Amino acid sequence: MKKALIILAIILGVLLLFAGLILAYGTSYYEQTVKLQQATIKSWAQMDIQLKGRLDLLPDLIEVVKGYNKGENDVFDKLASMPAKFEKAEGVQEKISVVQEFEWALNQLLAAADKYPPLKADPAFVKLMEELTGAANRVAVEQMGYNHAVEEYNETIKVFPGRFIAVIFSFTPATYYYAKEAEKAARH
Numbered sequence: 001m002k003k004a005l006i007i008l009a010i011i012l013g014v015l016l017l018f019a020g021l022i023l024a025y026g027t028s029y030y031e032q033t034v035k036l037q038q039a040t041i042k043s044w045a046q047m048d049i050q051l052k053g054r055l056d057l058l059p060d061l062i063e064v065v066k067g068y069n070k071g072e073n074d075v076f077d078k079l080a081s082m083p084a085k086f087e088k089a090e091g092v093q094e095k096i097s098v099v100q101e102f103e104w105a106l107n108q109l110l111a112a113a114d115k116y117p118p119l120k121a122d123p124a125f126v127k128l129m130e131e132l133t134g135a136a137n138r139v140a141v142e143q144m145g146y147n148h149a150v151e152e153y154n155e156t157i158k159v160f161p162g163r164f165i166a167v168i169f170s171f172t173p174a175t176y177y178y179a180k181e182a183e184k185a186a187r188h
Contacts, residue, residue, distance in 0.1 A: 030165050036153040040174045043146040044092055047177065050142045051099055054135035055083040061109070061128045068119040069112055078105040092175045106132075143177055150174040 062076050082102045089095045113119050120126075154173045157166035165171065 026161065026165065029161055030169065033153070033156050033162060033165055033169075033171055036149070036156050037171065037174075040146070040149040040153045043142070043149040047139065047142040047146045048095065050135065050139045051095070052083070052086065054132065054139060055086055055102065057128060057131055057135060058082060060124075061132070064122060064124045064128060065109060065113055065119065068116045068122075071112075075105055075108045075112065079109060092177070096175065096177055147176050147178075150176050 058079050062079055066076060078101070082098065082105070086095060086098045086102075089098050113125070156162045157171045157173065
């Protein structure tokens with residue numbers, strides 16, 4: 001009888017140790033997933049700042065181009081509405097949709113500007129184009145950081161044991177941001 005109790009105690013001890021190890025590993029994995037999720041949110045916040053900065057250049061650009069080209073009112077109106085539309089957008093996916101529209105409208109405006117050589121020589125236009133290019137470069141840098149954070153987070157919640165943790169704690173995949181795909185989608 002004593003031998004059976006000792007064996008039972010050993011089995012229970014091993015089971016408790018195993019359960020404790022699983023709990024410790026699960027807790028650690030959960031904490032890592034939360035950190036990666038927060039890194040994704042932080043990276044998007046940086047992207048958001050850069051995208052807003054780019055959109056803030058629009059009023060000046062519109063005014064300069066309007067002085068040379070009065071016939072693009074629909075593009076001017078669309079571009080003029082972008083900063084407010086971006087601010088009202090909720091969530092990454094909606095903001096990406098607004099940026100897609102912005103890229104399409106900006107390309108339309110710049111295509112129209114190509115028809116006016118004096119506009120392309122205007123110092124204000126040249127300065128704004130340099131600022132837009134700089135802003136686009138800053139967005140591209142933040143985009144790489146954001147997509148890297150998304151990749152790490154998404155991989156963590158899609159592999160074992162992250163899949164179980166994701167289901168239990170309602171972690172959902174984050175959305176990647178690809179400018180080229182965004183521009184294509186906006187044109188169609």
